Amino acid sequence: MSEKYIRQNKTSYSIVKNSRTLAKITNLEDAIFIRDLLIDSNWDLKNIPQILKKDDKYMVLTVYHDKIFILAKYKQKPDENTIFKLVKRHERNPNNSKYGLNISRIMDTFIITKQIAGESHIFGVYDNLEDAEFVRNFLLDHQWNVNEFESVEYDEETDTYKVVLVIDDYAYVLDSFNTYDIDLNKTYEEFLTKISKHKYGLANYPHLDGLKNRIPELEDELDVESADDFWTFEEGIEEKDALSEIIFTLSPFQKSVYDAIDSKAGFDEIKQKLIRYKSKNFDEKISRNLDELIEMDLIEKSDNYYIRR
Secondary structure, three states, X not given: OOOXXXXXXXXXXXXXXXXXXXXXXXXXXXXXXXXXXXXHOXXXXXXXXXXXXXXOEEEEEEEEOOXXXXXXXXOOOOOHHHHHHHHHHHHHOOOOOOOOOOEEEEOOEEEEEEEXXXXXXXXXXXXXXXXXXXXXXXXXXXXXXXXXXXXXXXXXXXXXEEEEEEEOOEEEEEEEEOOOOOOHHHHHHHHHHHHHHHHOOOOOOHHHHHHOOOHHHHHHHHOOOOOOHHHHOOOOHHHHHHHHHHHHOOOHHHHHHHHHHOOEXXXXXXXXXXXXXXXXXXXXXXXXXXXXHHHOOOEEEEOOXXXXX
């Protein structure tokens, strides 16, 4: 019965009994081994061990959603902590997808979403995958309760401490540190400064879009003020105010083109960042707005790049 209960797929082998798939294995040899293990266990997944030895290697297994998965193989027997991390990593990405469960990428941001009672809920928007994975992992471990976050949480995957702020059920990661000794007030100040810079077009932080008009409220709540050297210069204040005034007069699409440049960008890079606005004569529309921004003296063109002034 060398291949009984085993069905060949394009890139894997499934173990099937009574129309029920109990495992999906990469190679035939391992599929036969797991099939025999199931037979010896009377097809009861509760009897499947977490680790066993096959030939000269230790095989780590897990049962997830009523299926057996081979997580890893080791020459030396792995310790409990290694096995725990393997199981956790699998639960967070059982389909071996690019970003794992509940994380998708839209342009330059990573978004955590989950279907609850038939509705899609957003739990956070991030400018890097590391922060998104940390928040997703925490929420998976805490039944998606954002109120479980403390101000500082340890991230075991990166061995860092992250400052977290929950606003309207969104979890924001403010910064990461190698030590628990953190100046929270300073971190809050720097976070508010980032929001201010984003609001006035002095930096591009799309993941902070929802906070641009809430700076005074956050200053009161956190009992700090946004602080940055840029804002404390006595000289150059008129230039800052003039720049802000010009930016406020931009049309929504002009502002989007301006934000897409960041500090320096080529046309194709700008176009890719604006792809969600794609319409008829898209390239011509971007080019026209770039020319208008050059006329306003907000950007300049050098070779094949557009540069903020």
